[in-house]
Amino acid sequence: MRTYDRRLFAQASKVAREGRRAVGERMSTSIEEIEEMARKCRVEIIKMVYRAQAGHPGGSLSEIDLISALYATRMRIRPDEPKWADRDRFILSKGHASPGMYAVLAEMGFISHEDLKSYRVLGGVCQGHVDSKWCPGVDFSAGSLGMGLSFGMGCAIAARLDKSERRAFVMIGDGEMQEGSVWEAAMAAAHHELGNLKVILDRNRIQNDDFCEEQMRMFDIPAKWRSFGWNVKEIDGHNMTEVMEGLDFLEAEENSNGPSILIAHTIKGGGISYMENNPSFHGAAPNDEQFKQAMIELGEVEA
Amino acid sequence: MTRMAATRDGYGQALLELADNPKVVVLEADLGKSTKSLHFRKAYPDRTVSCGIGEQNMLLVGAGLASAGYIPFASTFAIFTERAFEQMRNGVARPNLPVHLCGSHGGTHTGTDGSSAQSIEDLAIFRTLPNVVVMHPCDDVSTRVLTMQLPALGQPSYMRTARNKTPVLYDGREDEIQIGKGIVLKEGTDVAIIACGVLVSEALKAAETLSGKGVNACVVDMHTLKPLDGALIDRLVAQCGAVVTAEDHNIIGGLGGAVAEHLVSNQPAPLERVGVPDRFGESGQADEMLEVMQLSAPHIAAAAEKAIQRK
Numbered sequence: 370m371r372t373y374d375r376r377l378f379a380q381a382s383k384v385a386r387e388g389r390r391a392v393g394e395r396m397s398t399s400i401e402e403i404e405e406m407a408r409k410c411r412v413e414i415i416k417m418v419y420r421a422q423a424g425h426p427g428g429s430l431s432e433i434d435l436i437s438a439l440y441a442t443r444m445r446i447r448p449d450e451p452k453w454a455d456r457d458r459f460i461l462s463k464g465h466a467s468p469g470m471y472a473v474l475a476e477m478g479f480i481s482h483e484d485l486k487s488y489r490v491l492g493g494v495c496q497g498h499v500d501s502k503w504c505p506g507v508d509f510s511a512g513s514l515g516m517g518l519s520f521g522m523g524c525a526i527a528a529r530l531d532k533s534e535r536r537a538f539v540m541i542g543d544g545e546m547q548e549g550s551v552w553e554a555a556m557a558a559a560h561h562e563l564g565n566l567k568v569i570l571d572r573n574r575i576q577n578d579d580f581c582e583e584q585m586r587m588f589d590i591p592a593k594w595r596s597f598g599w600n601v602k603e604i605d606g607h608n609m610t611e612v613m614e615g616l617d618f619l620e621a622e623e624n625s626n627g628p629s630i631l632i633a634h635t636i637k638g639g640g641i642s643y644m645e646n647n648p649s650f651h652g653a654a655p656n657d658e659q660f661k662q663a664m665i666e667l668g669e670v671e672a
Numbered sequence: 673m674t675r676m677a678a679t680r681d682g683y684g685q686a687l688l689e690l691a692d693n694p695k696v697v698v699l700e701a702d703l704g705k706s707t708k709s710l711h712f713r714k715a716y717p718d719r720t721v722s723c724g725i726g727e728q729n730m731l732l733v734g735a736g737l738a739s740a741g742y743i744p745f746a747s748t749f750a751i752f753t754e755r756a757f758e759q760m761r762n763g764v765a766r767p768n769l770p771v772h773l774c775g776s777h778g779g780t781h782t783g784t785d786g787s788s789a790q791s792i793e794d795l796a797i798f799r800t801l802p803n804v805v806v807m808h809p810c811d812d813v814s815t816r817v818l819t820m821q822l823p824a825l826g827q828p829s830y831m832r833t834a835r836n837k838t839p840v841l842y843d844g845r846e847d848e849i850q851i852g853k854g855i856v857l858k859e860g861t862d863v864a865i866i867a868c869g870v871l872v873s874e875a876l877k878a879a880e881t882l883s884g885k886g887v888n889a890c891v892v893d894m895h896t897l898k899p900l901d902g903a904l905i906d907r908l909v910a911q912c913g914a915v916v917t918a919e920d921h922n923i924i925g926g927l928g929g930a931v932a933e934h935l936v937s938n939q940p941a942p943l944e945r946v947g948v949p950d951r952f953g954e955s956g957q958a959d960e961m962l963e964v965m966q967l968s969a970p971h972i973a974a975a976a977e978k979a980i981q982r983k
Contacts, residue, residue, distance in 0.1 A: 454741070501739075501767055508739065510767045513758060519729045520763060523736015523744075526721060530697070530742070537736075550759075553726035557733070561721070 398442060400609045407437040407609075408667060410472035411640050413485055415663045417468040418654045421489040424497070427650040429469035431573035431606070431635035432540060436461075436473045438612045439538060439569070443620065448478035451505040457535050458524045460509040462517020463542035463571065464498040465652070471495045471504070479506030515548025517541060518568065522558045525566040525628075536565045538619075544576030547585045552597070555628075559598030564625035568599075569615075571606065573637035575648050591632060600624040606633030641666055675840040679833040679869075680776045682815030684708025687745055689816070691716055693823055697737055699723055699746035701730045707747035707776040707833070727752050731759035731771065738769035743823050750775030750791035750832050757797055764828045765801040772822045773798075778808070778832035779920030780953040780961040781870045790953040790961075791832075795868075796925025798830040799898050805829040805851060806898040808919070808927075810872035813842035814895055817849040825851065832869065834920075836958040839873045841893070854901040860890030863976045864908035867918040868894050868927050871946070874962065875918050877969035882976055889976055900930050902938065909941045914979035916944045918972050920962070923947035942982035944975035 410433050418424040439459070440446075447453045461470045468488060475482045480494055487493025496503050498512030509520050521539035528535045545551060558566050572590070574581050581587060591601045604615040615631040618624065637651070638644025641663045644655075655663055664670045688711050690696045698720045704710040713720040721737075723730035727748055734744035753760070753775040764771045780790045799806050805827060809815040815833055822829055841857065842848070848855055854866070858879055867875035872893045879889040890912055894901065908915065915935065917928040928945030935943055948965045962968040 509736075510762070513762045515728075516732050516759060516763050519732030519759075520736040520739070522729070523733040523738075524740055525736075526697075526733065527737045527740030527742055530719070531740070550726070550728040550732075553724070553729035554732075557723055557726060557729055560724070 400613070403438050403441050404609050406441055406476055407434045410437055410469065410476060412664070412667050412669050413472035413475065413482070414468040415641065415655065415660065415667070417471065417485055417488040417495070419660045420486065422654045423489055424468055424654060425465040425652045426468065426654070427575060427637040427644060427647070428463055428466035428542060428571065428573060430639045430641060430644065431637045432466055432571045433469045433472070434607050434609060434612055435569055435571065435633055436469055436540065437476070438609065438616060440473050440477050442613070443616050444538070445535065446477070448506070451479055455533055455535050458508045458521065458537040460517040460521045460524070460537065460539040461499050461511055462539055463514065463545055464511020467495065467497065467499045470499055470507070474504070474506045477506070480504060514542070514545040515550040518551055518554040518558070521566055522554050522563060525558070525563040526561065528565050529563070536567055538567045538569065540569045540571060543570060543572045543574065543587065543590070544581055544584070546587065546590070555594065555597045555599065558628040562627045564627055566628040567619040568628065568630040570630055570632045571635055572632055573635045575637040575646070575651060577651050579648050594630050598627060600627060600629035601632065603632045603634065606635035607639055675843065676837040677812035677840050678835060678837045679809055679812055679815040680706070680708045680835060682809070682812030683747070683774055683776070683819055683831070683833050684711045685812070686816040686819035687712040688715060689820060690823065693743065695741060695743045696823065697721065697742050697744050699730050699734050699744050701725055701727050701748040701752065703748050706749065707774060709745070709747050727756040728759050731756040731773065732763045734771035735763045735767070735769045738771050743770060743772070745772045745774065747774035747776060749789060750778035750794045751789055753794060753830070754791065754797065760798065760804070761801055765803045768803045768827055770826055770828055772829045772831070774831045774833060776833045777835040779834065779870060780948060780965050781920050781958045782835045783958045783961060784955045786955040787952040792922040792948045792953070793925070794830070794832055795897055795919070795921050795927065796929065799925065799930065803827050804898070805896065807851065807896050808832040808869040809895040810869055810893055811838060811840045811842055813840060813846060814849045814893070817846050818851055818895060821851050834870050838870050841872070852896045852899050852901060854904045855893045855895070856890065857893055858889070858891040860888040861912060862888045863914045863916060863980050864890040864892060864912040865916045865918060865972060865976060866892045866894045866905070866908070866927065866931055868897065870920050871918040871967060871972070874967065874969045875972055878972035878976060881969060881973045887976065887980065894927060897927055897930050900934055902934050905931060905934050906938060909935070909939045913983050914942045916946060916972060916975045916979050918946040918967070920967055921947055923950055942979045944979040946972050946975050
C-alpha cells in the first residue's frame with residue numbers, strides 16, 4: 370500500500386494540523402484511501418448528472434482528485450457544524466462543476482448521499498450551481514465565472530482582521546481566467562500580501578464551446594500569475610502523490626508571504642473514457658448506454 | 673441662511689462615527705477622496721481595503737468579508753457601481769450579504785464631468801435586485817443618519833449620494849429619519865410632490881411657487897426608494913388626489929417608476945413624473961443641468977399643475 374509520507378505535512382501550520390484532526394475519523398491520509406474517495410465521488414458525479422439529464426460532468430471529473438485530497442487531508446472543517454466561524458473556506462468559483470463538490474460534501478458528511486439525488490431538483494439541497502443558501506458546507510454561491518477569487522480574497526482579509534489562521538481555498542477554471550475580474554482580484558490579493566489565500570487552477574483545457582486554445586489562447590499561464598506576484602507550482606492534477614505535494618506547497622510556511630496558486634494539469638472528463646478531452650461533455654449528461662459504460666469503467670458493475 | 677452641504681460629506685462623517693463598531697470595514701476603488709471614505713481610511717487604515725480601480729473585485733471582496741461577519745461599506749462613483757452590477761446581483765444580493773454600496777456623484781447634478789459620469793440609471797437597476805435596499809437622501813444630515821442605520825439592517829443596500837452641495841433640511845431633526853419611511857416636509861391637500869435627492873429642495877421651491885398661485889402642495893422626501901413607503905403614498909393619494917415625482921434620474925425605472933408601480937396596484941391617481949427625459953447628459957454646472965434636463969423647481973411646479981388638471 371502506497372502511503373503518503375506524513376513528514377511532508379511538516380511545513381503546514383500547527384493550526385492546520387489541529388484542523389485536520391477536527392475532521393476526525395473521516396480523515397484519510399493514504400494515497401489509496403483518497404483515490405478510493407475520488408472514485409466514489411466520480412460514481413456519484415455520473416449518477417447525479419445522469420439522473421438530472423443535465424449538468425456539468427467534464428469539469429467535475431477533472432477537479433475531483435484535487436477536491437477530494439483537499440477535503441480529506443487539509444481543510445479545517447466541522448461537518449456537523451458547517452458554519453463554524455473559524456473553518457477554512459472552500460470556494461468553488463467554477464460553480465457549474467457542482468456535482469464534484471456535492472459528492473465530496475457527502476463523503477465528508479456535510480450532506481447525505483440521499484441529498485445527492487436532489488441535484489437540479491426543485492427545492493433540492495444540490496442546486497444546479499453550488500449555493501450557500503441551500504447546501505450546508507457551501508461557503509460561496511457560485512454560478513457566474515470570475516467571482517470566486519474576489520470572494521475568497523474577502524474571506525482571507527476577514528481571517529486576517531480576526532487574527533485567525535484559517536485559510537481560503539479557491540478553485541478556479543482555466544476558461545474562467547478569461548474573465549477580467551479574475552485579474553482584478555489577482556492583482557489585489559498580491560498587493561495585500563494575502564498568504565492565507567490559496568488557489569487551485571483546474572487546468573483542463575476545455576471550456577463550454579470548445580478547447581480553450583481555440584476560444585482564447587492563454588499563453589504562459591504560470592508566468593502570468595508569477596508576474597502578478599503569486600507563488601506558483603504546477604502539478605499533474607490526477608497523480609495523487611503530486612496532488613499532495615501541491616497541497617503541501619499551498620500550505621507551506623515559506624509561501625505565506627503572499628497568495629499561492631497550484632496549477633493542476635487535468636483531463637476534462639477524466640476517468641470516463643468517452644468523456645475525456647471531449648468538449649461535448651462540458652455540459653451534457655450521459656445516455657443510458659453511456660451511463661452503463663461509465664459504471665463499468667469506474668468498477669461499480671462488471672462488464 | 674440655509675446651510676449648504678454635499679450628501680457625500682454626510683456619508684464620510686457617518687463612516688467615522690460607525691468606526692466604534694469593530695466589524696465595520698471600508699472598501700475603496702481609488703475614489704475615497706471623492707466619496708469621502710478617506711476620513712475613515714486616515715483614521716482606520718487597518719480596516720480599509722484598497723481595491724484599486726477594480727469595482728467588480730471590490731463588491732465581492734465585500735461579499736467575502738460580509739460572509740465572515742464584517743459589515744463592509746464600499747463606495748465609488750454611482751456610474752462605476754453599474755459595472756459591478758452582476759457582482760452585486762449574484763455575489764451580494766442573491767446570498768443576501770450585508771454589503772453596503774454607496775455611489776457618489778450620481779445624476780446629472782454631478783455636472784461638468786459630462787455624460788459619462790452622470791449616472792441616471794443606478795436607482796433603477798439596483799431597485800430590481802431582491803433583498804437590496806435603495807436610498808437617495810437629499811442632505812448631509814439624512815445621509816449620515818441613514819448610513820448610521822445600515823449596520824442594523826442585515827441586508828445589502830445601495831445609496832446614491834451627490835457631489836455638489838444642496839440645502840440642508842434636517843439639522844436638529846435627526847430623529848425623523850428612518851430607512852423606509854418617507855418624510856412629509858410640507859403638508860398640502862391639492863397635489864403631493866414626492867421627491868428624492870437633489871430635487872427635494874427644488875420640490876420645496878416649487879411648492880412655494882404653487883402656494884403663490886393658491887395651490888396647496890404637499891412635499892415628501894422619499895429618501896428610500898426600496899422598500900417604498902406605500903402606506904404614505906396611499907395617504908397622499910387620499911389626501912391630494914394627484915401626484916408628482918421628482919428625481920435627478922432617468923424617467924424610466926427610478927422613483928417615478930416605483931411610485932407608478934405602487935399606484936397602479938393600489939389606488940390609481942394622476943401622476944406626472946419629473947426626471948431626466950430618457951436622454952444622456954453633457955457637461956454643465958449643476959444648476960444648468962437641472963434646467964437642461966427640465967428638473968428644476970419651475971418644471972416641478974408645471975408638472976404639479978398638470979397633475980391637478982388631470983384629476
